[in-house]
Amino acid sequence: MHICFLSHEYPLWATGGIGTFIQTLGRALVRHGHRVTVVGIGRSLVRQDFNDQGVSVVRLPMSRIRYAQVIPNVIRIRKFLTSLYRELPIDILESSEAGLAFMSYQTPYHKVIRLHGGHHFFAEAEQRNIHWWKGWQEKVSFKKSDAFIAVSEFVKSHTCKYLSYRQKPITVIPLPLDSTLFRPMPNVEVVAHSLVFAGTVCEKKGVRQLLMALDKVRKRFPDVHLDIYGRDWFDKEGKSYVDRLKKEISSSVLSHVTFHGAIMRHQLPLIFASAELCVFPSHMETLGLVAPEAMLTGRPVLFSETGPGPETIIHGMTGLLCFPLDVSDIANKIIDAFEHPGHLTQIAEQGMIFAREKFDLERITIRNIEFYELLRAGGRQRGSYILEKKRTCDWVVI
Numbered sequence: 001m002h003i004c005f006l007s008h009e010y011p012l013w014a015t016g017g018i019g020t021f022i023q024t025l026g027r028a029l030v031r032h033g034h035r036v037t038v039v040g041i042g043r044s045l046v047r048q049d050f051n052d053q054g055v056s057v058v059r060l061p062m063s064r065i066r067y068a069q070v071i072p073n074v075i076r077i078r079k080f081l082t083s084l085y086r087e088l089p090i091d092i093l094e095s096s097e098a099g100l101a102f103m104s105y106q107t108p109y110h111k112v113i114r115l116h117g118g119h120h121f122f123a124e125a126e127q128r129n130i131h132w133w134k135g136w137q138e139k140v141s142f143k144k145s146d147a148f149i150a151v152s153e154f155v156k157s158h159t160c161k162y163l164s165y166r167q168k169p170i171t172v173i174p175l176p177l178d179s180t181l182f183r184p185m186p187n188v189e190v191v192a193h194s195l196v197f198a199g200t201v202c203e204k205k206g207v208r209q210l211l212m213a214l215d216k217v218r219k220r221f222p223d224v225h226l227d228i229y230g231r232d233w234f235d236k237e238g239k240s241y242v243d244r245l246k247k248e249i250s251s252s253v254l255s256h257v258t259f260h261g262a263i264m265r266h267q268l269p270l271i272f273a274s275a276e277l278c279v280f281p282s283h284m285e286t287l288g289l290v291a292p293e294a295m296l297t298g299r300p301v302l303f304s305e306t307g308p309g310p311e312t313i314i315h316g317m318t319g320l321l322c323f324p325l326d327v328s329d330i331a332n333k334i335i336d337a338f339e340h341p342g343h344l345t346q347i348a349e350q351g352m353i354f355a356r357e358k359f360d361l362e363r364i365t366i367r368n369i370e371f372y373e374l375l376r377a378g379g380r381q382r383g384s385y386i387l388e389k390k391r392t393c394d395w396v397v398i
Contacts, residue, residue, distance in 0.1 A: 001034045001035070001091040001092065001369075001372060001373070001376070002034070002035040002036075002037070002088055002089060002090050002091050002092075003026075003029060003034060003035070003036050003037075003090075003091065003092045003094065003372065004036075004037045004038075004039065004081070004084070004090045004092065004093050004094070004109075005022045005026065005036070005037070005038045005039070005094050005095070006039060006040065006077070006093065006094070006095040006096075006099045006100075007019060007022055007038055007039075007040050007095070007096070007099075008040035008041055008042075009022070009040070010022065010023060010038055010040070010052075010057055011023050011265065012050060012052060012057065017116065017289060018096055018116050020265065020289075021116075021175050021176075021289075022038055023052065023055070024175075024176055024177070024178055024361065025176055025364075025365065025368060026038060026052075026055040027052070027053045027054065027055055028176065028361055028362070028365040029365065029368070029369070030053065030054035030055055031054075032365060032366075032369060034369070035056075035088065036054070036055045036056065037055075037056045037057075037058065037084065037088075037090075038055060038056070038057045038058065039058045039060065039077065039080055039081070039084075040058075040059060040060070040077075041059070041060050041061075041062055041063075041069075041073045041076070041077070042059030042060060042061065042062055043059075043062055044059065044061065044062065045061050045062060045064065046061055047059065047060055047061055058080065060073075060076045060077065060080060061076065070102075074102040077102075078102070078103070078104075081093070081103075085108060085109065089108070089109070090108075090109040091109055091110065091372065091376055092109060092110050092111075092112055092372050092375065092376075093107070093109050093110070093111050093112070094111075094112045094113070094114055094149075095111075095112075095113060095114070095141070096113065096114060096115075096116045096118065097113060097115065097116070097117075097118030097119070097120075097121070097138050097141060097142075097159075098118060098119065098134065098137040098138045098141050099113070099141060100113060100140075100141040100144045100145055101136075101137035101138070101140045101141040101144070103144055104144075105143075105144050110146045110147065110372075110375045110376065111144060111145050111146050111147075112145060112146065112147050112148065112149060112372075112375070113141065113142065113145040113147075113148050113149075114148075114149045114150075114151065115148060115149065115150040115151060115155045115156060115159055115286065116151060116155075116286055117155055117284075117285070117286035118138050118159070119131065119134040119135060119137075119138055120135065120138055120159065120162035120163055121155060121158060121159050121162075121284075121286065122204070122284060123162070124158075124284075126203075126204055126284075130162075138163060139163060142163050142164065142165070142166070143166065145168065146168060146169075146375060147168055147169040147170065147371075147375055148165055148168065148169070148170040148171075149170070149171055149172075149173050149368070149371065150170065150171070150172045150173075151172075151173070151174060151175050151286050151287045152172065152174065152286055152287045152307075152308040152311050153172055153308070153311060154286070154307050154308040154311060155286040155287070155308065156170065156172055158307075169374070169375065169378075171371055173364060173367050173368060173371070174287065174358060174359055174364060175287055175289055175359065175364075176359060176360070176361040176364040176365060177289065177292055177293060177296060177355070177359040177360075177361060178361060179296055179356060179360070179361065181265075181266065181269060182268070182269050182272075182293045182294075182296035182297055183269065183296060183297065184273070184296075184297060184298035184352065185269065185270065185273040185297065185298075186298075188270060188273040188274050189274065190273075190274060190275070190276055190299075191225075191274050191275070191276065192223070192276060193221045193223050193224045193225070193276055193338055194224075194225055194227070194274065194275050194276050194277075195214075195224065195225065195226040195227070195275060195276070195277055195278075195279050195334065196226075196227050196229070196271055196272060196274075196275035196277075196278050196279070196294075197210060197226065197227070197228045197229065197230070197278075197279055197280065198228075198229045198230055198268060198271070198272075198278075198280070198290050198294075199229075199230045199280065199282070199290055200230050200231055200233055201228060201230050201231065201232050201233055201241055201242055201245075201259070202233035202241050203233075203241070203283075204282065204283045204284055205230075205280075205281075205282050205283070206280070206281035206282050206283055206304065206324045206330075207228065207241075207245065208245060208248070208249075209281055209324060209325065209326075209327050209330055210226070210279060210281050210330060211226075211245060211249045211253060211254075211257065212249070212253075212327045213281075213327045213328075213330035213331035213334065214226055214253050214256060214257070214331075215250070215252075215253045215331075216327075216328070216331035216332075216335070217331050217334050217335055217338075218252075218253065218256050220335050220338075221335070221338055224256055224338075225256050225257070225258070226256060226257045226258070226279075227257075227258050227260060227271070227275075228257065228258065228259050228260060229260045229261075229262075229263050229268075229271060230261075230262060230263075231261065231262040232261070242259055268293065269293075269297050272293070272294040272297040272299050273297050273298070273299060275294075275299055276299075276300075276337075276338070276341075276344070277299075277300055277301075277302060277334065277337050277338070277344070278291075278294040278299050278300070278301045278302070279301075279302045279330075279334065280294075280301065280302070280303050280304065281302070281303075281304050281322055281324040281330050282303075282304045282307075282324060283304070283306065283324050283325065284306065284307050285304070285307050285308055285309075286307075286308065287308050287311075287312065288303065288304075288307075288308060288309070288312060291303045291312050291313065291319070292312055292355040292358070292359050295313075295318070295319065295348075295351040295352055295354070295355035296352060296355050296356065296359075297352075298348055298349070298352045299348055300319060300320070300337065300344045300345075300347050300348040300351065301313065301319040301320065301351060302319070302320040302321070302322055302330075302333055302334065302337065303319060303320070303321055303322075304321065304322065304323075304324040305321035305322060305323055305324075306323070306324060309321050312358075313351070314354070316347065317347060317350055318347060318350045318351040318353075318354040318355075319347055319351045320333050320337060320347070
């Protein structure tokens with residue numbers, strides 16, 4: 001098969017959860033003998049082509065028109081796809097929620113939306129209204145898609161509160177993790193009472209609540225230290241979220257915190273391995289890859305009980321869960337973890353086993369291939385898809 005991904009993200013030049021997923025799955029699909037192309041708009045005025053372990057990555061030129069980029073960018077992408085199909089026929093075109101908005105309804109290939117968490121999905125957690133333009137794009141994109149893949153049961157059920165799947169095939173397939181990168185590091189010394197957070201430093205990731213919880217934790221464990229890794233978030237006025245936190249949080253708490261900024265993904269395993277507890281109290285996630293990535297390194301994880309948290313962690317067995325808006329709950333879970341290091345070691349071991357099985361790259365790659373092949377076998381007419389229950393995955397229509 002020839003699978004083509006629409007994405008402006010790719011880890012060769014820009015980090016991001018979707019880009020990282022595409023790279024991980026794309027390389028695996030190539031190893032299984034399939035052709036993979038990733039196409040998006042770049043940041044240069046000239047086209048750039050890369051080969052990443054067999055994955056063909058194409059960055060099309062950005063528009064010269066600063067304030068009207070949508071139309072020229074769409075034209076470039078559609079022209080490229082037409083040309084690519086003539087040369088190397090595409091079987092599957094995959095995008096995130098809004099990615100198909102400007103694609104044709106009728107195409108010679110099957111169009112798939114993978115639910116990574118779009119504008120509608122995060123509206124509730126971010127306590128905002130649906131922007132008409134972004135909302136319109138997602139609605140039109142969903143109409144044009146032939147099938148859907150959700151990265152968690154939660155993102156599937158939450159998204160359908162706002163958008164209809166229109167009785168098209170949909171399945172749930174977790175995002176794969178690279179266990180060759182995220183693995184135990186027994187020679188790395190664990191720093192006592194050390195906490196690690198990794199992710200974009202913004203409100204919806206629960207960083208503010210974590211810092212507020214640290215005030216209580218430091219009174220019980222004066223040597224506690226929180227290391228925060230991830231890029232800063234800026235609002236529409238260009239104001240830094242990190243600067244805002246430094247103004248709101250007391251200096252006595254900030255003395256226990258280090259903001260490291262953005263780092264390369266390959267640095268994360270070593271960082272996780274040295275932490276006594278990895279903490280990710282996010283308000284909302286579609287799946288939250290950072291939690292199972294930390295679990296794969298053999299370190300205990302405190303994750304959010306909201307959203308897909310219970311799909312990722314069994315509280316008290318494979319990790320810990322907290323209510324992300326309750327500062328006291330976050331603090332109490334951290335304190336209890338530090339007070340019971342034996343139990344912490346136990347859940348870290350069980351969490352590693354659980355994450356290896358649930359997010360296994362090989363198994364998940366096969367599930368994706370099976371779903372793609374199912375769509376190809378079903379033909380182009382809506383309702384003609386052959387839906388069947390297999391051992392590795394359930395194909396369902398809702």
